[in-house]
Amino acid sequence: MxxxxxxxxxxxxxxxxxxxxxxxxxxxxxxxxxxxxxxxxxxxxxxxxxxxxxxxxxxxxxxxxxxxxxxxxxxxxxxxxxxxxxxxxxxxxxxxxxxxxxxxxxxxxxxxxxxxxxxxxxxxxxxxxxxxxxxxxxxxxxxxxxxxxxxxxxxxxxxxxxPEAIAPLxxxxxxxxxxxxxxxxxxxxxxxxxxxxxxxLDEWDEFESGFTAGYARWLADNPADHPDRAEVAAKLARQTGAYYNGYREIxxxxxxxxxxx
Ligand SMILES: C[S@@+](CC[C@H](N)C(=O)[O-])C[C@H]1O[C@@H](n2cnc3c(N)ncnc32)[C@H](O)[C@@H]1O
The missing domain is CATH 3.40.50.150 (Vaccinia Virus protein VP39)
Structure with missing residues (x-):
């Protein structure tokens, strides 16, 4: 097989x-x-x-x-x-x-x-x-x-x-x-x-940035037409959105x- x-x-x-x-x-x-x-x-x-x-x-x-x-x-x-x-x-x-x-x-x-x-x-x-x-x-x-x-x-x-803070939690x-x-x-x-x-807040911002840095670096290091690009970009957007539009300062x-x- x-x-x-x-x-x-x-x-x-x-x-x-x-x-x-x-x-x-x-x-x-x-x-x-x-x-x-x-x-x-x-x-x-x-x-x-x-x-x-x-x-x-x-x-x-x-x-x-x-x-x-x-x-x-x-x-x-x-x-x-x-x-x-x-x-x-x-x-x-x-x-x-x-x-x-x-x-x-x-x-x-x-x-x-x-x-x-x-x-x-x-x-x-x-x-x-x-x-x-x-x-x-x-x-x-x-x-x-x-x-x-x-x-x-x-x-x-x-x-x-x-509601925006608790949604991703x-x-x-x-x-x-x-x-x-x-x-x-x-x-x-x-x-x-x-x-x-x-x-x-500085400790939180540093933590969240460090947490998403792996996704960001992947996007910087890989070509624009990489088949996984959309998936990685979506992961990064989901996490940064959850924080900056959601639970930051809450x-x-x-x-x-x-x-x-
Ligand atoms: C927020 S991290 C904190 C890591 C570390 N204490 C620090 O401050 O750098 C929580 C850790 O708990 C671990 N963890 C979660 N549930 C666990 C379990 N049932 N037994 C052992 N470790 C667990 C996770 O893998 C994760 O590494």
Whole structure:
């Protein structure tokens, strides 16, 4: 039987080529977050949804007695994280688990990062349910002895959501909460808030630009009559439209420096 070769999907540069972190997060703010964990953690620091583990690497560079485990679904990001960890001299203290973090949860942690990954414990993103911060915070609290740190980051509303903002997200006004509600939830789940951060518009613009840079570069690098051009242009237009005509200045990102109590 003769098999017709399947057309190759267009390939884009990996996100770590254009982004330092897979979140709207500046290096300055990341330095504050990693310093907080490095100076309050003890033993093994976990990062749920670590991406390419840049925050864990920065934490290990400061906390020389610490070890760490990064969990993520994406093997590409983890391979990159492994290489960078070796280059920066912390590879022997950093392990990775590729796959659903829920399937290999430890029963304790010396400190935790969880940034943009609350859905690990709640409903999956595809279900378009409200983000279940409480479920994630309760599960993480169970891993920590009092006094140990958690950096928790996730989406919040920073302005009243509009129909244009929610359309490319889960399509619901209650997908996220405002910052005061998130602070209350953190406290009800057994944490004290040591410091609150909210991503700036610059951090968001940089993140969104980095996120779409792979599509933009593909369009710049490929000929005008490439058969995939329309598809790639549509991806770029969809994402930039979702942001600039939709959730920019409405979807925010909070980072909380928490200690278990
Ligand atoms: C918004 S990104 C944040 C990445 C990283 N924390 C950072 O700040 O650079 C969320 C990450 O969570 C990962 N993720 C989502 N669900 C997961 C699951 N069930 N288990 C492990 N990782 C998961 C995704 O693959 C993604 O890399």
């Amino acid at each position: 003769r098999l017709t070769p399947r057309p190759m999907a267009p390939e884009f540069a990996p996100p770590y080529q254009d982004l330092k972190y897979m979140a709207p997060l500046s290096q300055e703010r990341a330095a504050v977050l990693s310093k907080f964990v490095a100076s309050n953690a003890s033993g093994c620091v976990l990062d749920f949804g670590c991406g390419w583990a840049e925050l864990l690497i920065e934490t290990l560079e400061q906390g020389h007695d610490l070890t760490a485990i990064g969990y993520d679904l994406e093997s590409d990001g983890i391979s990159h994280g492994r290489t960078v960890a070796e280059q920066r001299g912390v590879g022997d203290r950093l392990e990775f688990v590729v796959g659903n973090a829920l399937e290999s949860l430890p029963d304790q942690a010396g400190g935790v990062f969880c940034i943009g990954a609350s859905q690990i414990w709640g409903a999956s993103v595809e279900e378009n349910q409200p983000l279940d911060y409480r479920c994630a915070l309760t599960a993480i609290r169970d891993l920590l002895q009092p006094g140990l740190p958690l950096v928790f980051g996730d989406g919040i509303w920073t302005a009243q959501p509009t 889960a399509g619901r006004l209650d997908e996220f909460v405002f910052l005061p509600s998130l602070l209350e939830i953190a406290s009800e789940c057994g944490f004290v808030v040591m410091r609150t951060h909210q991503a700036s 979807l925010g990102m909070a980072y909380l420096q928490l200690l278990a109590v």
